[in-house]
Amino acid sequence: MKKIIYIDMDNVLVDFKSGIAKLDSDTLEAYEGKLDEVPDIFSLMEPFPHAIESIHKLAECYDLYILSTAPWLNPSAWIHKLEWVQKYFGKEKDSLFYKRLIISHNKNLNTGHYLIDDRPNNGAKDFKGEWIHFGSTEFPNWHSVTEYLLLETK
Ligand SMILES: [Mg+2]
Structure with missing residues (x-):
């Protein structure tokens, strides 16, 4: 049986800054300090560099799920996260993340082996498997x- 990996979206799968870069100065000013609440912001974001090809590699040896948090005060983000996954990975039954998108503010409640996440927030640091701290020196x-996780399967 394959081991389970959960993957965060913002700044792991999704390049958050690529969406911010597309906003005009008025919007940037109005939402300073709470940019994740900009309406439609998630639909503007591009994949994080090398995320897509890495996911396809890992999918050969692991059972993958997306485990993301959507802002409580930005309902459109909940929709756009699903649409983003469908845009980049497909929406058909045989697509990689078909019905494998979990939106949670309590990531520690999910059972699995690895969580790839850039922040300790929303339960990530209390995840019962191994937290792979994306963006850390390690x-x-x-x-x-990808190199670490593929070695783990050997
Ligand atoms: Mg994140």
Whole structure:
């Protein structure tokens, strides 16, 4: 049986800054300090560098799920996260993340072996498996994460 990996979206799978870069200055000013509440912001975001090809590699040896948090005060983000996953990975039954998108503010409640997340927030630091701290010195990018996880299967 394959081991389970949960993958965070913002700044792991999704390049949050790529969406911010597309906002005009008025919007940036109005939402300073709470940019994740900008309406439609998630639909503007592009994949994090090397995320897509890394996911496809990992999918050969692991059971993958997306485990993300959507802002409580930005309902459109909940919709756009689903649409983002469908845009980049497909929406058909045989697509990689078909019915495998979990939105949670309590990531510690999910059972599995690994969680790839850039922040300790929303239960990530209390995850019962191994928290792979994306962006840390140990796991600065998708290359280091993929290399580590593929070695773990040997
Ligand atoms: Mg994140």
